[in-house]
Amino acid sequence: MALPVLFLGNEFTGSQALAAGLDQAAENARIVVVPHSGHWMPEENPAFVAEQLLAFFRCLA
Structure with a gap:
């Protein structure tokens, strides 16, 4: 299995x-x-960043 990578970029x-x-x-x-x-x-759009991190880490479980 390939190592999962999450890239959060800004707009x-x-x-x-x-x-x-x-x-x-x-x-x-x-x-x-x-x-x-x-x-x-994280300061400019904390809810979105948290949502993306949680979704990413859920996929690892």
Whole structure:
């Protein structure tokens, strides 16, 4: 089984460019853009970030 990877990118600073190569580097990657966020994703959209983390960790159980 491939190691699961979660990438949380922000909406406003172009983190999509960082995520572009992740699909090729990680076989089991989940890429999520956090809406209404910049560099401080957990502070700018805490409910969404928490939801994504919980969903990711549930998949590991």
